[in-house]
Amino acid sequence: MRRLLVMSLTALALAACEREDREYRANPVTSETNEKIALSPLSAGPSGPTEQRSGLGKEYEENAYHISQGQRLYVWFNCNGCHANGGGDSGPALMDDRWIYGGQIGNIVQTIREGRPNGMPSFRGKIPDDQIWQIAAYIRSMGRNVPKAAAPGRKDDLSPGPAEQRRPPGEVIDGGQTPPSAQMPQ
Amino acid sequence: MRRLSPALLLLCLPLGGCQDWQSVLNAQGPAASSLARMFWIFVAVLATVWALTMIALLLSLRRRRPFDADPLATNPATERRMTITISVAVGLTLLTVISLTGLSYAAQKALFAHKDGSLTLLVTGQQWWWKITYEDSQPNRVFTTANEIHIPVGEPVLVKLESSDVIHSFWIPSLTGKMDAITGRQNQLQIQADRPGIYRGQCAEYCGLQHAHMALLVVAENKEDFERWREQQISSAISPGDEERQRGMEIFLSKPCIMCHQIRGTDAGGKIAPDLTHVGSRRTIGAGTLETTRGNIAAWIVDPHGVKPGVNMPTIQLEPSEVQPLASYLEGLK
Known part of the structure; x- marks a missing residue:
């Protein structure tokens, strides 16, 4: 009787074993998610600026598969050419807590899609939308703004710092400044 | 026995597959031949040993001892006979093991001998x-x-093997044995085909989701055909002949395709995914997943994850009217 109880409890516990879903297949119909992100509270007229966020970010930044795909694409599409391994080079650092154009995943997606002044090119139409979201999720993981369980556990290349998973949880502070190398000469 | 024979017959059935284009027993090169020879020598020697052991065992099972004999009684003549039998058996075992080891060593020496090519x-x-x-x-x-x-x-x-992500293994069963491709180091292997033909190879080290769809073909042809093929592969992509293909090229160059793929002779210069300069001349697409036909190319572009789930080719936003010209252009890249 007792053994039966233990066995059935074990069987019950197994029911909780759920593997994280891996979404390989992007929706081929929608061209891109609708993000309208205001970078400043100022706008013409009495009401504030309109904002629209698709809310898709959670799906990407809590999913280890999407983040690790983003890690791979980050190198494939030469993001490290300017941002190095997140520490910044001619482009701003991505692993710190300062975000010139906002650190929410929607903001990062917009930055990749639209480009930003002083060097960041627009990748709209060059990178499929789901891959932009994957890269943005990986960038969020650099400052550990994603759940620990989803962040990458190892790096493919030599890195002086610990892997994303072992970094302390980060926070997002809007602001920061363009690095001197990316500023227009006065 | 009646139930056993259909099972035995069924077990023999897969052996019929051993003459295929991907088979160790269908040896077409010196390395594969020496491996196949080793295989048959081992099979013959070990089968003989097994059969002899089984016969001896059956004989001893069938022989009855007198029921009332004293189990501790010894007889010098029997003792001598037993000593000789056991010494001969041990000697034969040693001889077999040593000669098989020697044979493997000789075969390996031949396998790893580097010839100049x-x-x-x-x-x-x-x-x-x-x-x-x-x-x-x-x-x-x-x-x-x-x-x-x-x-x-x-x-x-000479094949130099490298890997860019995880460990893979390069294996063309009809030509040679396996060799791993390991990140951060280079392994070397020599292949040689003695007869013209197409030999299929396969990744032989589990490397992730689509390990099973990671095949390659080795086409062995005579020297003139090979030189002709090489000259054609060195050349840049042919310019699209008709209007539809021209449009296909424009679509290719304006879509995310160029982020990863290269077509020499155009602006597409991505180095991450397969070079498509002469994709139409290859027999398969998707690493042996589909035959190269216009329909398959279109299917692959429209829904890569339906064909090969998890592949690194993304789904790309295309208008329905863009699929046909694009597939036609890629098919035409002979």
Whole structure:
């Protein structure tokens, strides 16, 4: 009787074993998610600026598969050419807590899609939308703004710092400044 | 016995597959032949040993001892006979083991002996395809292709193996044994085909989701055909002949395709995914997943994850009217 109880409890516990879903297949119909992100509270007229966020970010930044795909694409599409391994080079650092154009995943997606002044090119139409979201999720993981369980556990290349998973949880502070190398000469 | 014979027959059935284009027993090169010879020698010797053991066992089972005999009684004549029998058995065992070891050693020496050849390939395993670079002392004669190796018959070809992500293993059963492709180091292997033909190879080290769809073909042909193929592969992509293909090229160059793929002679210069300069001349797409036809190319572009789930090719936003010209352009890249 007792053994039966233990066995059935074990069987019950197994029911909780759920593997994280891996979404390989992007929706081929929608061209891109609708993000309208205001970078400043100022706008013409009495009401504030309109904002629209698709809310898709959670799906990407809590999913280890999407983040690790983003890690791979980050190198494939030469993001490290300017941002190095997140520490910044001619482009701003991505692993710190300062975000010139906002650190929410929607903001990062917009930055990749639209480009930003002083060097960041627009990748709209060059990178499929789901891959932009994957890269943005990986960038969020650099400052550990994603759940620990989803962040990458190892790096493919030599890195002086610990892997994303072992970094302390980060926070997002809007602001920061363009690095001197990316500023227009006065 | 009646139930056993259908099972035995069924077990023999897969042996019929051993004459295929991907089979160790269908040896077509010196390395594979020496491996196949080793295999048959081992099978013959070990089968004989097994049969002799079983016969001896059956005989001893059938022989009855007198029921009332004293189990501790010894007889010098029997003792001597037993000593001789056991010494002979031990001697034969040692002889078998030593000679098989010697034979393996000799076969390995032949397997790893490097012969000088004129052709060197750099094969890079990637999730989940093979990047193949034909090296040459003249830089303008170096070219890259994917998943299809052409070699001249009867010439040793040096294959340098590398990997860009995880460990893969390069295995052309009809030509030679396996060799791993490991990140951060280079392994070398020689392949040689004695007869013209197409030999299939396969990644032999589990490397992720689409490990099973990571095949490659080795096309062995005579020297003139090989040189003709090489000249054609070195050349840039042919310009699109008709209006539809022209439009296909424009679509290719304006879509995300160029982020990863290269078509030499156009602006597309991505180095991450297979080089498509002569994709229409290759027999398969998707590392042996589909035959190269216009329909399959279209299916692959529209829904890569339906064909090969998890592949690194993304789904791309295309208008329905853009699919046909694009597939037609790629098919025409002979």
